[in-house]
Amino acid sequence: MRYLIVFAHPEPRSLNGHLLRRGVAALKAAGHEVVVSDLYAMGFKAVADGRDFPERDIGARLVYHAESGAAYAGGSQAPEVAAEQAKLLAADAVVLHFPLWWFGMPAILKGWVDRVFATGFAIGVPKPGTRQWLRYGEGNLAGRRAMIACTTGGRAPQYGARGVHGPIRDILFPINHGMLFYTGMTVIEPFIGYRVVRASTTEADALADAYAARLLGMFDAPPIAYRSENGGAYDEEQRLAPEYGEGEGFSLHEG
């Protein structure tokens, strides 16, 4: 299989760098192809702005999502944006690998999403013959498996059901559901390394083994059972119909 790992850590000699190298080695040893987008090493431009559209009229008012759609349709995107899209299309499995900073992605990875998930590619894709969008379970990245791999400074109980930071599942929902499933990918449970700032060498190696196993098992792991937007569970205002679960919140959107 072909794996794309999008990696966002500033220090190759970090624990995350160790995990990456060990994960890539394990995948290659098993005969898989691996492409790594090492965003820091690439100097990936994080900020979505008018310079993303080399052919635009720089005097015109910038409407980013519209300009993104025009550039995608017209083949005039920034080269590094088109290159990342091609990597996504070529992949069978997509991994976002990052340290959790302030309960989200490092800015360089958020910027990768802001720029690469272009209008017409990842959002704003009409479903032919309908008034619906291809999103949340359908879209150009359907058929691919996706997984978050992240590390935290805090301990696991702080990210548990009653932990002060909130449940890790909810913290990652905007990525798992709002980015990965949104574009059609099949999302599996995240790989999480807690409290890594205190990891010993032995612990780091155990974590690397666990990460390698999760990468190798991506196609066998049960998906998070998010509900397809166009599968009948949502009404015309994209609200979950009453018969599909009670209450409110992120967890409603899992079947």
Place this chain on the structure above:
Amino acid sequence: MRYLIVFAHPEPRSLNGHLLRRGVAALKAAGHEVVVSDLYAMGFKAVADGRDFPERDIGARLVYHAESGAAYAGGSQAPEVAAEQAKLLAADAVVLHFPLWWFGMPAILKGWVDRVFATGFAIGVPKPGTRQWLRYGEGNLAGRRAMIACTTGGRAPQYGARGVHGPIRDILFPINHGMLFYTGMTVIEPFIGYRVVRASTTEADALADAYAARLLGMFDAPPIAYRSENGGAYDEEQRLAPEYGEGEGFSLHEG
């Protein structure tokens, strides 16, 4: 009062730019001082990396949070980071104003948090005489009011209790609770403009009036009643004790 508005939109002629100008004008007309950190106009460096620490040994392994703490303590931070911290300390009210992109902040604003919320300033602040941290209701930014002002492309029902994107309150929890309340600030309900891509001039002006009113009312608005970490509700593993609400999830952390 002194307001700091951190603004993250690439186009001044956008609806968000209109809201910003009208909000600032209303605050000034009422006699308040206003400082705007217009991150795009400033060309704010979004990516947290080793260049944030001009005095570090560039051959050494970068541990960002540790280097951040050393630079903060030693007065050797990047000048624009120290300047933003000074603006925060000088403010009575802090507003994060941005378009919601992929269910989070634009990368330039996430990078502002990643870099400006330094170790020793916003995180890793010990509570003297205890083994606790000053965070979640305590910290260097205590005494300040904070509010998110954001706009969405999607319609309000999609962000409601059963909407497909998830409740906006939960989407914003990592910012409201995990960044603003974490550093000690008193957080009030966000100002949200839904479906702004379709706004007419009349609608844009009505939204600007509403925004101005919310800015002017920041000190009278009831806070979101997040629970203080060191206030007795959390156990030694920072889990909410059983007598404080049932179940799990972000909403537990409101009293």
